[in-house]
Amino acid sequence: MEQITLMPRIGDIAPDFEAVTTTGKIQFSEYNKGTWVILFSHPADFTPVCTTEMSGFALEKEFFARNNTKLMGLSIDSIHAHIAWVNAVYEKTGVLFEFPIIADIDMSVSKRYGMLQPGESETAAVRAVFIIDPEGKVRLIMYYPLNVGRNMEEIKRSLLALQTSDQHKCAMPLNWTPGEKVIVPAPKTVEALQERKKSDLEMVDWYLAKRSLS
Numbered sequence: 639m640e641q642i643t644l645m646p647r648i649g650d651i652a653p654d655f656e657a658v659t660t661t662g663k664i665q666f667s668e669y670n671k672g673t674w675v676i677l678f679s680h681p682a683d684f685t686p687v688c689t690t691e692m693s694g695f696a697l698e699k700e701f702f703a704r705n706n707t708k709l710m711g712l713s714i715d716s717i718h719a720h721i722a723w724v725n726a727v728y729e730k731t732g733v734l735f736e737f738p739i740i741a742d743i744d745m746s747v748s749k750r751y752g753m754l755q756p757g758e759s760e761t762a763a764v765r766a767v768f769i770i771d772p773e774g775k776v777r778l779i780m781y782y783p784l785n786v787g788r789n790m791e792e793i794k795r796s797l798l799a800l801q802t803s804d805q806h807k808c809a810m811p812l813n814w815t816p817g818e819k820v821i822v823p824a825p826k827t828v829e830a831l832q833e834r835k836k837s838d839l840e841m842v843d844w845y846l847a848k849r850s851l852s
């Protein structure tokens with residue numbers, strides 16, 4: 639009977655693995671140490687949507703470096719296919735994929751992270767995004783089908799929202815972007831409620847209050 643591997647969920651420690659990548663062999667737990675990581679999969683090398691996505695990640699190199707975040711791509715292709723694709727894109731567009739891309743030819747990482755979804759394809763990974771914090775914990779998961787490219791602005795916004803929430807112990811309202819007010823936790827006692835009523839918070843109701851971070 640085939641063993642079923644459950645995909646990691648939000649709050650789980652990201653499964654560790656060793657993999658061959660375009661930058662050499664990598665132990666994920668070492669790569670993740672002390673930094674955020676965005677691990678993302680694409681269906682196949684030399685495909686149009688994937689080329690736009692990988693180029694999008696590459697062009698945001700400075701943004702991710704500035705926000706203590708490493709990138710790591712993956713597809714079920716050989717290391718030779720990866721290298722040829724990286725070279726072809728660079729020659730045609732001048733965009734270089736400097737982040738590691740996992741050659742998951744045996745599908746071991748894809749299966750461990752639930753990137754293979756038979757209803758979509760049994761041989762190509764869907765467009766999964768895992769945002770993993772410096773403690774190795776999965777903080778956010780996004781899935782896109784094979785025929786719809788990801789939204790880079792949403793990936794960047796989500797990363798900043800997670801980092802800001804951790805730093806300031808707050809929550810983010812709908813469509814939050816840096817510079818906007820954040821939501822403070824609701825009071826848990828009557829005394830805390832009375833203190834809140836005296837505060838200068840922007841009160842919609844006792845349980846919904848916002849404040850500026852500046």
